[in-house]
Amino acid sequence: MYMVMYEDIAGVLIVLTILFSAIVSGHESVDCLFNPKPVTHLLALVIASIVGFVGNEAVAIFRIRVSKEISSAALIADGYHARVDGWTSLAVLVGAVGVWMGYPIVDPMVWIPNTWMRFGTRQVTWKEYEKYQR
Secondary structure (H helix, E strand, O other): OHHHHHHHHHHHHHHHHHHHHHHHHHHHHHHHHHOOOOOOOHHHHHHHHHHHHHHHHHHHHHHHHHHHHHOOHHHHHHHHHHHHHHHHHHHHHHHHHHHHOOOOOHHHHOHHHHHHHHHHHHHHHHHHHHHHOO
8 A cells, every 4th residue: 555655656756857857958958048058078978978878768668668567657657757868868969969060059959859858758657657547
């Protein structure tokens, strides 16, 4: 009984975390469009974004698969959260490549679709969460 309640709370907190990260991402993308900041250490950004994507996607696949096997709403929400973090790493890669090619405006511009993706993922995660609550 208590485990189900704690898992419910954990799932809701994960969905709220995704929502909060979407709001922060949106704010930062608009702020960077109007107040550009220099992007440095491009090679480190590229390496970290590739490693981040591969790692997060591997974790997402594993968590989503296991969550469906054990019918865990919290774990499926966490799996989708890991997937969003992986896609965010790809956005970092696109921004770094844009800066490297001489288009620094690409960096803040990739965060606008990233923000919408986070809002969409929050919606999908909530629907998956509700499915496992029945």
